[in-house]
Amino acid sequence: MENNNKIPSWYWILVIVFVLWNIMGVFSFYIHTFITEEALAQLPTNERDLYDQYPKLITVVFGVAVFFGLAGAIGLFFKKKWAKIAAIISIVAVIIQMSHHVFFTKSIEVYGLLHTITMPILVVVFGLFLVWLSNFSIKKGWLN
Secondary structure (H helix, E strand, O other): OOOOOOOOHHHHHHHHHHHHHHHHHHHHHHHHHOOOHHHHHHOOHHHHHHHOOOOHHHHHHHHHHHHHHHHHHHHHHOOOOOHHHHHHHHHHHHHHHHHHHHHOOOHHHHHOHHHHHHHHHHHHHHHHHHHHHHHHHHHHOOOO
């Protein structure tokens, strides 16, 4: 179904921001997942110990979060309705991953409360906004 609704320029700006944001997430995943022993050895002991507090399952959840987030953003770029499903899968994974980070590791001891919660809050807000934007775009008839 072809729609004749003109998509506003702010939509494209947001989509580009989301694509770039999620590319940064993929880089973060790569850096955290494939950190070398040399790089790990250069971290302070308390930060190095945090790496042991992340089970493989949480690493998988991290990957799901970033790759489905990127897929959702790319889906919005190509005006696809499936972007919403990808965004929902991503935000569920984000909430699981960030909850583990804040509540099940010693990250608050290592970094302090403010440092520990700032990025998780930001990531959750971005994820929720991606879901909202995809839903809003479907309702406006911008996605097919």
